[in-house]
Amino acid sequence: MQFDALWQPAAVRKLARELAEIAADALLVNEGPVRTPQSERIAARIIQDGKRLDLAAVVRQIQRSSLRLSHPRFAAQQVAAPIPAAALVESVVAALNQSLADRFKKLFSYPGKAEGSLVPGGAFANLTALLAARDALVPNASKTGGARVAIIVGAQAHYSIARAAAILGLGHDSVFRVDLDPEFCTDITKADAAFTAARKAGFRKFILVGSSGSTPTGSFDDLVALRKVAIRHGAWFHVDAAHGAGLAFSLRMRKLLTGLSDADSMIFDPHKMMFMPLSAGGVLVRNGKNLRGTLQEQAPYLFGSKRRWPDLGHVTIACSQRFDALKTWIVWQAYGPKVWGELASHVCDVATAAFEYCSQSEILTPLHKPHSNIFCFELRGPRRRESDRRHWAIKEKLNESGFGYISSTVLDGRRVLRLVVMNPRTSADDMTAILRRVEQIASH
Numbered sequence: 365m366q367f368d369a370l371w372q373p374a375a376v377r378k379l380a381r382e383l384a385e386i387a388a389d390a391l392l393v394n395e396g397p398v399r400t401p402q403s404e405r406i407a408a409r410i411i412q413d414g415k416r417l418d419l420a421a422v423v424r425q426i427q428r429s430s431l432r433l434s435h436p437r438f439a440a441q442q443v444a445a446p447i448p449a450a451a452l453v454e455s456v457v458a459a460l461n462q463s464l465a466d467r468f469k470k471l472f473s474y475p476g477k478a479e480g481s482l483v484p485g486g487a488f489a490n491l492t493a494l495l496a497a498r499d500a501l502v503p504n505a506s507k508t509g510g511a512r513v514a515i516i517v518g519a520q521a522h523y524s525i526a527r528a529a530a531i532l533g534l535g536h537d538s539v540f541r542v543d544l545d546p547e548f549c550t551d552i553t554k555a556d557a558a559f560t561a562a563r564k565a566g567f568r569k570f571i572l573v574g575s576s577g578s579t580p581t582g583s584f585d586d587l588v589a590l591r592k593v594a595i596r597h598g599a600w601f602h603v604d605a606a607h608g609a610g611l612a613f614s615l616r617m618r619k620l621l622t623g624l625s626d627a628d629s630m631i632f633d634p635h636k637m638m639f640m641p642l643s644a645g646g647v648l649v650r651n652g653k654n655l656r657g658t659l660q661e662q663a664p665y666l667f668g669s670k671r672r673w674p675d676l677g678h679v680t681i682a683c684s685q686r687f688d689a690l691k692t693w694i695v696w697q698a699y700g701p702k703v704w705g706e707l708a709s710h711v712c713d714v715a716t717a718a719f720e721y722c723s724q725s726e727i728l729t730p731l732h733k734p735h736s737n738i739f740c741f742e743l744r745g746p747r748r749r750e751s752d753r754r755h756w757a758i759k760e761k762l763n764e765s766g767f768g769y770i771s772s773t774v775l776d777g778r779r780v781l782r783l784v785v786m787n788p789r790t791s792a793d794d795m796t797a798i799l800r801r802v803e804q805i806a807s808h
Contacts, residue, residue, distance in 0.1 A: 368616050371658040374619065374684050379420060379555055380455070382420035383420060383423060383455070384455075386420070386423055386424050386427050386450070387452060387661065388452075389427065389450060389614060390427050390432070390434060391434055391445075391446070391448045391451055391452075392434070392448075392704070393432045393434050393435050394435070394436065394789070396432075396435075396695060397430060397432075397764075397765075397766025397767070398431070398432050398437050398763075398766055398767070398768055398769040399431050399432070399437045399464070399763060399764070399766045399769060400428065400429050400430075400766065401764075402569075404414070406568065412781055423600050429452075431769070433445060433787075434446075434659065434787060434789075436462060436787055436789070436790040436791065436794045437767065437768040437769065437787055437790070437794050437797065437798055438769045438786075438787060438790075439768065439770050439771075439783045439784055439786075439787075439790065439795070439798060440763075440769045440770050440771040440782075440784060440796075441655050441771055441784055441786075442579065442607055442636050442751040442784055442786060443447065443635075443786060443788070444637075444638075444639040444640065444641075444739075444786045445639065445786060445787035445789065445790075446635075446639055446640060446641040447639045447640070447695055447703075447707075449691075449694060449695055449699075450599075450639070450640050450641055450691040450692070450694070450695050450736060451641045451691075452692050453690060454691065456690070459800065462675045464654075466668060468632065468646060468648065468724070469648065471612055471613075472609070472612060472621075472624055472625055472630065472632075472648065472660065473624075473625035474625060474648055474650060474655075475650065476703055477650075477651060477652050477653075478649060478650050478651070478652055478755075479648070479649055479652030479655045480647045480649060480655065480735060481646070481647065481650035482644060482645065482646050482684050482689055482692075483645045483646065483647055484643045484645060484686050485606075485635070485642075485643045485644075485645040486522065486524060486604070486606030486631055486633045486645050487522075487524035487527065487528075487645075488645055488647075489605060489606065489631035489632075489633075489645045489646060489647040490522070490524045490525055490602075490606075490631055490647075491524070491527075491528040491531060491532070492647045492655075493602050493629035493630070493631055493647050493649060494528045494532060494571065494602065494618050494656045495528075495532060495658055496629060496654045496658055497513075497571045497600040497628065497629060497654075498511055498513055498532055498534065498571075498658075498762050499654070499657065499658040500600060500628075500651075500654040500658075501513055501569040501570075501571070501600060502569060506658055507700075508535075508744075510529055511532075511533065511534065512534075512538075512566065512567055512568070512571045512572060513534055513538060513567065513568065514538050514539075514540055514559075514562035514565070514567035514569070514570050514571070515529055515534065515538055515539045515540070515541060515542060515570075515571045515573060515694055516540050516555065516558045516559060516562065516570060516571065516572045516573065516584060516599065517539060517540070517541055517542065517550075517572075517573040518541070518542050518544060518549070518550030518551075518573070518574070518575055518578070519541045519542065519544050519579040520544060520548060520550075520575060520579065520580050520581065520583065521541070521573055521575060521578070521604065522578075522579055522604055522606070522772060525573055525604070525620060526539050526541065527587075527726075529681045537565075538567070540547050540558045540559075540561055540562045540565075540701075541556075541784075542555050542558045543714065547733075547735070548578065548580070548581040548583040548728050548732055548775070549575075549578075549583045549584065549585050549693050550574065550575065550585045550586075550590065551584060552589045552590065552593065554787065555572070555590070555593045556593070556596075558598075559593075559597050559599075561705050565630075565658060569598055570594075570598070570599035570600070571599060571600045571601075571602055571782075572590060572594040572597070572599040572600070572601050572602070573592060573602050573603070573604060574587050574590045574601070574602070574603045574604070574627070575604050575605075576602075576603055576604065576605035576607070576608040576609065576620065576621055576624060576736075577605065577606070577607030577608025577611075577637070577736055577738075578607070579607065579637075580609070580736055580738075580740070580773040580774075580775065580782070581731075581732055581734075581735075581738055581740055581773075581775070582715075582735055582738030582739075582784075583732070583735050584608055584620040584621070584735045584736070586623075587603060587621070587622060587623030587624055587626075587627070588626075589651065590623070591623055591627070596791065598627050599606055600628045600629070601626070601627050601628050602627060602628060602630065603624055603627040603629070603630040603631075604630075604631055605624060605630050606631050606633040606636060606645065606691055607619065607630060607633065607636050607637060607736070607738075608620065608621065608637060608736055609621070609624075609630070609631075609632030609633070609637070610632070610634070610636060610637025610638040610639075610704055610708050611645060611712075611736065612624075613638075613639060613701050613702070613704035613705035613708060614704075614705040614706075614708050614709045614798070615705060617708065617709060617736075620735060620736070626650070627650065627651060628649070628650050629647070629649045630645065630647075630648050631645065631648075632645070632646045633645045633646070633649075634646065634692050636702075636786070637708045637711075637736075637737070638692065638704050638708075639704070639707055639786075639788065640692055640693065640695075641693055643688070644688050644691070644692060659670065677787060707788040708737075708739060710788055711737040711785040711786065711787070711788060711790065712734070712737045712785075713792075714737070714785045714790055714791065714792055714794075714795055715734040715736065715737045715738065715739045715783065715785045715795075716733075716734060716739075716798075717792035717795055717796070718734075718739050718741075718783055718785075718792075718795040718799060719733055719734055719739050720740075721740045721796055721799050722739075725744075725799070726742060726744070727743065727803045727806055727807065728741050728742070728743060728744065728799060728802065728803060728806075729742060729743070729744045730740060731775060731780055737784065737785040737786065738782065738783070738785075739782070739783045739785075740775060740782045740783075741780065741781050741783075742755060742778075742780045742781060743755065743758075743806055748808065751778050751779065751780075752778060752779040753780050754806070755772055755779045755780060756772060756779060758780060758781065758802060758805050758806055759771070759772050761805050762798070762805060763804060765801075767798075767801055768797070768801060770782065770783055770798065770800040770802075771784065781799070781802070783795065
């Protein structure tokens with residue numbers, strides 16, 4: 365094959381049109397199954413075929429056999445049905461192949477001296493923020509190692525916090541968990557006990573982590589109260605707002621983020637409640653010196669030039685980054701920030717409708733009133749030792765049918781069912797249809 369053929373203008377433009385049509389079909393799916401029956405077998409056949417197929421034809425087969433995350437009845441995980449413009453501009457992002465930082469300081473009321481960048485996702489963002497926190501608390505940590513810093517987190521904290529502790533050399537034993545209150549938020553009254561336990565274990569430096577939209581239940585911690593706890597113990601206050609930060613655009617729901625602007629660091633994921641395609645995470649550190657200081661390295665071939673825009677290498681762990689700011693910026697410019705407020709408010713309202721349905725059901729019962737767009741529920745009355753098996757079986761049967769797609773989690777030691785509304789085209793009727801199908805499965 366001649367390499368020049370890869371850049372043959374007519375062929376490239378034809379392929380661009382074909383792939384754009386496939387992408388549009390994936391974005392606009394509105395009927396049919398959420399999951400194609402026997403999709404795994406179809407995918408295996410595509411992989412094992414061994415024939416040289418037309419590229420667009422292969423991509424079309426993959427699209428048709430994939431789980432349809434943009435289907436209105438997909439309600440399983442925190443992966444958004446992306447705004448079409450943001451998804452379709454991805455090919456331009458890849459073609460330009462450049463890096464750029466996106467600033468959200470004004471949105472979250474951070475001071476001008478704050479620093480941050482876009483990163484691949486929430487786990488990467490948490491790692492970056494905790495690295496800055498560690499080196500702020502123990503200034504020689506990056507040079508000498510051996511830092512002893514305890515991380516105090518609510519019981520629903522994302523697993524990336526413990527993973528970051530391991531990567532940073534703090535160890536899993538440095539993570540101390542705080543019990544939850546009845547709304548599955550970090551129980552403020554029990555936070556002091558976690559600090560006491562950490563001190564008994566020999567720790568004298570602390571990071572307190574709050575959650576704004578926890579993964580299992582979408583619950584929002586009381587950030588004002590948590591910051592007071594952090595001040596009392598001299599702790600760095602970090603907020604994982606990967607899921608819920610998008611509610612800052614909603615006039616009605618932004619109150620859930622009260623206190624976020626006072627955190628020492630915070631993270632946010634536009635690919636969640638801002639409905640951007642994967643991947644798009646972000647991190648902000650209130651005092652930019654704490655981020656720049658820990659990431660200063662010598663690379664004269666890259667850093668040091670005087671130019672209008674800062675070197676991203678001074679504020680991010682990554683050496684190379686995609687131009688991920690473009691998709692977020694282009695939606696902001698084209699539609700204005702109100703679009704995110706309307707979309708985020710809508711998916712939260714749909715989750716509330718699911719809660720109201722379960723409240724009236726004779727078969728299902730809600731486990732909490734949703735703070736946002738995540739809602740957990742269970743069957744009424746199954747014996748505890750049977751609930752795990754029954755809930756898992758119901759989820760699997762529904763998902764395999766293709767009618768809907770939901771997830772499950774573990775609350776208070778037992779497996780329950782979980783809805784995550786991440787598609788602005790999902791309606792209350794879609795949730796009602798899913799819940800009625802769950803009832804039908806449970807009744808047989």
